[in-house]
Each structure stands twice: as C-alpha cells, then as structure tokens.
Amino acid sequence: MNKDLFAQIALDQIPKILTLQDRNPHSPHYGCFDRNYWQYKIIDFPSGMSQEFVWPLALVYAHQLPNNQYYQQESIRIWVEAGILFAARSAHKDGSCDDYFPFERAGGAAAFSLLACVESYTLLGLQNEEALRFFELRADWLAHHHESGRLTNHQALIVLCLEKVSRLLKTSKWDQAKAERLNRVFEWQNPEGWFQEYEGCDPGYHTLTISCLARIYELNPTDQLQTALKKAVALAAEFVHPDGSYGGEYTSRNTYNFFPHGFELVGKWWPEALNINDRILAGLANGLGSCYADDHIVGHHTWNYLLAWQDYVPARPPQKPRPQGRFWLPEARVLIDRRGDTELYLALNKGGVFKFFRQGQLVASDTHLSLQVKAGGKVKNAVGHLVGDYPSTLQEDQITVQGALGWAKQKQMTPLNLMILRVVMLTVGRFFPNLIRSLLQKMLITGKNSTDFQFKRNFSWHGEHWVVTDELQSPSWQNVLSMGMGGDQTSIYVVMSRTFQVGQLQPWQDLTQHVRSLGAGESFKLERKL
Structure with missing residues (x-):
C-alpha cells in the first residue's frame, strides 16, 4: 500500500492554508488564518480554531515528503511562528479563544490550536518567551474548563x-x-x-x-x-x-x-x-x-x-477476509449485517438510515423520508433521520423500525438574531459562555421534536437480496408540499458534517406524486429491492 497517498492529499491543501493566512509582516493581523476576518472583513473577531493551521505548515517544512516544495523553506518557518504569536495575541486574558461568537471561550478551538502551536514550536525548535507564556496560560485555562x-x-x-x-x-x-x-x-x-x-x-x-x-x-x-x-x-x-x-x-x-x-x-x-x-x-x-x-x-x-x-x-500484516454474519451494537443501536456479497450498515437509532454495499460497491445510501410541510404559515421539513428512541425488532431475516418523523433543525442566523447574540455576549453572556453554548446545542444539535407523521421501515431478506418497505401514515396529506428521499440529508449542526463524498452522487428520489394521490386516511407505501 502506498503511504505517499497520505502525504499527497495533505500537500494538496497547503496552498489553500497559505492563502488563508495573513502573511504581511506589517499587518496588524499578521499570522491570522481567518481570511473572513483579516481579508474579507465580514466578521468582527478571528476564529481561534484557525490558528491550528500552523501545524500542517510546520510538518511540510520539517519533513522531506515526496514532491514537497515547502521543505526547509525559511518563509514557511517564519509564517508558522507568526501564526503562533497571533494565537497568543488574539487570545483572551485568561488564555481562551473564541470560535463562532465573541466571548464564546471554546474548549475545542482552544485545545486544537494549542496542540498545533506546541507541536509546531517543538518541531521547528523555536525560541520565543511570549509563546511559552501563552502555552502555559492556555493550558491553565484548559485544565480547569469544562464545556x-x-x-x-x-x-x-x-x-x-x-x-x-x-x-x-x-x-x-x-x-x-x-x-x-x-x-x-x-x-x-x-x-x-x-x-x-x-x-x-x-x-x-x-x-x-x-x-x-x-x-x-x-x-x-x-x-x-x-x-x-x-x-x-x-x-x-x-x-x-x-x-x-x-x-x-x-x-x-x-x-x-x-x-x-x-x-x-x-x-x-x-x-x-x-x-x-x-x-x-x-x-x-x-x-x-x-x-x-x-x-x-x-x-x-x-x-x-x-x-x-x-x-x-513498513511491515504490514496480510489483509483478513471480511467476517460474515452480524455485528450488533445494542447500546449504539447500530447494526452491520454481512451475508454473501452484501454489507448493510443500519442505524436503528436514526429510524433506519442505512448504507448498502454489494460486491464491494456502494449500491444505496438512504437518509430516510423527507417532507416539506406547510405548518403555521411556514414551510417546515419533517424527516426520519433524527436520533431518537425508535421501537424496533431484530430477527435473522427481518428488521423493523418505526416511530414519528421529527422536525428538521433548520434554524438560521438573521441580522436580528446576530445582533441579539452580540449584545448578549458583549454584556451578560461573556460571563456565562457555557450556558449560551448549551442553549445553542439544544437548538441546533441535540433533541427531537416529533411530528404527526408515523413511519414504519421494514427490511426483509429474500434469498440473495434485501427488500426495504417504507410505510408512512398521516392524519392529513393536505399540507404536504413535497416528499422525497436522498442519500446525504442531515438536520443537525455539526461542523465536520455535510462534506462532499462521491457516494452522494446518488440522485434524489422525488416521491411527491405518490403523496398527491393519497386521500384522507390512506397510507404511503414504497417497496424497494436492494
């Protein structure tokens, strides 16, 4: 196996990382990697997480990777040190930093950037008392901070x-x-x-x-x-x-x-x-x-x-064949089923969201039913992929999960919301950042508000393939504007999610016509052979 692939993928990102950094020694933001702050000027504080980018630069400076034009380039070394010092000078007095809003004091951003700065400082053999004082100050804060x-x-x-x-x-x-x-x-x-x-x-x-x-x-x-x-x-x-x-x-x-x-x-x-x-x-x-x-x-x-x-x-053991059978995590409520040339990765805690492979290739990625519904004068999104406690049955050749669709978390920032958040954080919120963080987590990430739409998803094994049957019940279909099913829908805020992967090229399946033909009391049904 070619380890240089790891290096090449990483090296491809270095020009972007350098573009993100203010490399002008006469700039008041010299060393900052948050381009939205120093270049576009569309935010009013720099994200402390961005200073983590010193570490990739330090690594390409120090190691003679294949096709590495940055190796031992003095400018890279200088820009790494500038990045460390900007992290120090942009931090709060207690050593913490912000990530998404002022006075947030984000534990993750503080830890990621500190590790990157310390590793880079050590790797390049830097000598800087200001940086050392900053490392100690931030470590003190991290040692006592609980998010x-x-x-x-x-x-x-x-x-x-x-x-x-x-x-x-x-x-x-x-x-x-x-x-x-x-x-x-x-x-x-x-x-x-x-x-x-x-x-x-x-x-x-x-x-x-x-x-x-x-x-x-x-x-x-x-x-x-x-x-x-x-x-x-x-x-x-x-x-x-x-x-x-x-x-x-x-x-x-x-x-x-x-x-x-x-x-x-x-x-x-x-x-x-x-x-x-x-x-x-x-x-x-x-x-x-x-x-x-x-x-x-x-x-x-x-x-x-x-x-x-x-x-x-360098010494790699031989690959072992994939184990056949079932790998069931009852507490995570995730099932991996391998039989014949098929592999099913199924999340029962997310209503039956799954990925299905045959002969080593992705056949289907499914993030459950999604409806646009007119409710209370607004168009809302009812989805089946939110984490929840869904009743399910697990048998050798049949799996069933059922429950209620949930309202997708689609809260966006508006000028008014941003103004309110700024006022709160610049006054009382700066003293209680963890409370604000907890409220935002509940609003954007955790929990589920159920709808009146009741679903049942059934997987049944027939000889050499799975058959997936979806049923959806509703008191009324009148306010349903559209319905479909896609392979990459998510509805919670996670910074590392919603990235592109080629499996997402699977087309959206529009099911709206099926819904429009339903009368009061009728159920939607869809059967698919994988």
Whole structure:
C-alpha cells in the first residue's frame, strides 16, 4: 500500500492554508488564518480554531515528503511562528479563544490550536518567551474548563495538550487535571468500544479520539489505556466499508471523518490496526475520501494525514477476509449485517438510515423520508433521520423500525438574531459562555421534536437480496408540499458534517406524486429491492 497517498492529499491543501493566512509582516493581523476576518472583513473577531493551521505548515517544512516544495523553506518557518504569536495575541486574558461568537471561550478551538502551536514550536525548535507564556496560560485555562455536552474527543485532546505543554515547560502542575480528564475518557467509553459524542456513537470522531489516545499511550503507556485503545480500534475496523470509504449519515454526528494516525501508532504493538489504514488507503486511491477543504476544517485531516505518513509502519500484516454474519451494537443501536456479497450498515437509532454495499460497491445510501410541510404559515421539513428512541425488532431475516418523523433543525442566523447574540455576549453572556453554548446545542444539535407523521421501515431478506418497505401514515396529506428521499440529508449542526463524498452522487428520489394521490386516511407505501 502506498503511504505517499497520505502525504499527497495533505500537500494538496497547503496552498489553500497559505492563502488563508495573513502573511504581511506589517499587518496588524499578521499570522491570522481567518481570511473572513483579516481579508474579507465580514466578521468582527478571528476564529481561534484557525490558528491550528500552523501545524500542517510546520510538518511540510520539517519533513522531506515526496514532491514537497515547502521543505526547509525559511518563509514557511517564519509564517508558522507568526501564526503562533497571533494565537497568543488574539487570545483572551485568561488564555481562551473564541470560535463562532465573541466571548464564546471554546474548549475545542482552544485545545486544537494549542496542540498545533506546541507541536509546531517543538518541531521547528523555536525560541520565543511570549509563546511559552501563552502555552502555559492556555493550558491553565484548559485544565480547569469544562464545556457543556459529552464530546470525548475533546477530553482526549485536552489530555494530550496538557501532556505536551508539561513536557515542554518541564512542569507537573497539571498532573491531576490530566488524570481526571483521562478517567473521564475511560468513563465515556461505552462497553461496546465507542466513545460518547453528544447523542451516541460517531465512528468518525471515534478515530480522532483514537489518534489522541494513541499519542498519549506513546508518552505514558498504561494497561488501562492499551485496553481502551484495543477495544476502540476493534470497533473502528467494523466500520470500514468494503470499498474503503468510512462513516456517513448513519452515524450519530453524520461525519465522514477518518483520522489515520492513531492506527499507525497502535499498529506498532498491535499489527491488526494497520489493516484499517490499508483498507482506507485503497479507498483514497479510488477517490472515496471526503472533501474537508473548507476554510474552517481543512487543518484537522491535513496534519493527521502528514503524521500518518511520518509514522507509517513498513511491515504490514496480510489483509483478513471480511467476517460474515452480524455485528450488533445494542447500546449504539447500530447494526452491520454481512451475508454473501452484501454489507448493510443500519442505524436503528436514526429510524433506519442505512448504507448498502454489494460486491464491494456502494449500491444505496438512504437518509430516510423527507417532507416539506406547510405548518403555521411556514414551510417546515419533517424527516426520519433524527436520533431518537425508535421501537424496533431484530430477527435473522427481518428488521423493523418505526416511530414519528421529527422536525428538521433548520434554524438560521438573521441580522436580528446576530445582533441579539452580540449584545448578549458583549454584556451578560461573556460571563456565562457555557450556558449560551448549551442553549445553542439544544437548538441546533441535540433533541427531537416529533411530528404527526408515523413511519414504519421494514427490511426483509429474500434469498440473495434485501427488500426495504417504507410505510408512512398521516392524519392529513393536505399540507404536504413535497416528499422525497436522498442519500446525504442531515438536520443537525455539526461542523465536520455535510462534506462532499462521491457516494452522494446518488440522485434524489422525488416521491411527491405518490403523496398527491393519497386521500384522507390512506397510507404511503414504497417497496424497494436492494
């Protein structure tokens, strides 16, 4: 398998990252990577997360990658240091930073950017007292900050940050905080192997948590950490699709994330982990990776791919055949069914959203029924893919899930909403940022408001194929404007979701004519053979 593919995909992002940075030494924003702030001037504060982009630059400066025109270029080194200093100078007095709104004090943005700055500083052998003071200040803040929501990847990331800064500054003052955070990671790992991400299991963010924990293990190996990693890696192996793609809308956070570095590190002492990256590399070679080249998230995968290239293990074990049978996660409520030349990835916690493969190729990606409904003078979207507690039955050749469609979360910012948020954050909100964050999470991410539309989705196995039958009942069809079914619909706000992947080229299925023919009391029915 060609490890250079990791490097090439990452290198392709470097011109974009450099375009995002203000590289003018005489600019008051010198070193800032938030182009919307310093160039377009369409926001009134810089996103602290953007300063994470120093790390990909430091890695391409330091490593002689194939076709790497940035290697040992002094300008790159200078721009990395400028990025670190902008992170320091744009931070709040307590060391925190904002991401989406002023005085947010975002834990994720603070941790990602701190890790990137510390790693870059160390890799390039920089000497800067201002940067060192900033690292300590931000680490102090992270050690005591507790954000709303259960995001295990953030907890693992903060432990890694504190460990790296501790070693750089030769201090042990965060030892207790590191231990507490790591224990929280262990507590939030489900016995099935997955790590909690808001409302359940997201295999994409799961690989980021593995990446952080694998680095922590290299620095401080323990039996407990090794056990947690082996369970997590074994789970991740089940979610690699037969074509080498990964993740999708059947996961709790709808991401196509895949962070390969952790599997190379674990593979040093548990070679089975390397099979995962070998399958992913095959998918990347066929163009099946997801695109993360937008202004806000381009950095995450870039540095992780570069690290995977750097720590690639040359001796690879042979690929094992895919196991036949069923892999059922009753607590995550996710089912993987492999029989014959078919593989079904099914989310019962999302109403039966699924991906289906035959002979190693994607046949169908299904994010359930979606209706546009006129309600209360507005057009609203009723969907079947929100996380919920749906009654289901699971038999060998038949699977049924049913429940109510939910109203999609489609809240958008308006000038008035933005003005209100700014006023709140510039007054009382700046003292209670976690409360504001929690309210926004409930509004945009978690929870479900049910509709009167009742669905039933049935999967039945007939010899060599699945038959999917959908039924939908409604007291009235009068206010339904349109109905359809697509392969990539999501309805919650997750920054790393809604990226493009070629499997999304599957056409939208318009079912509106079926609905218009229904009378009062009649049910919609659709049967499909996969």
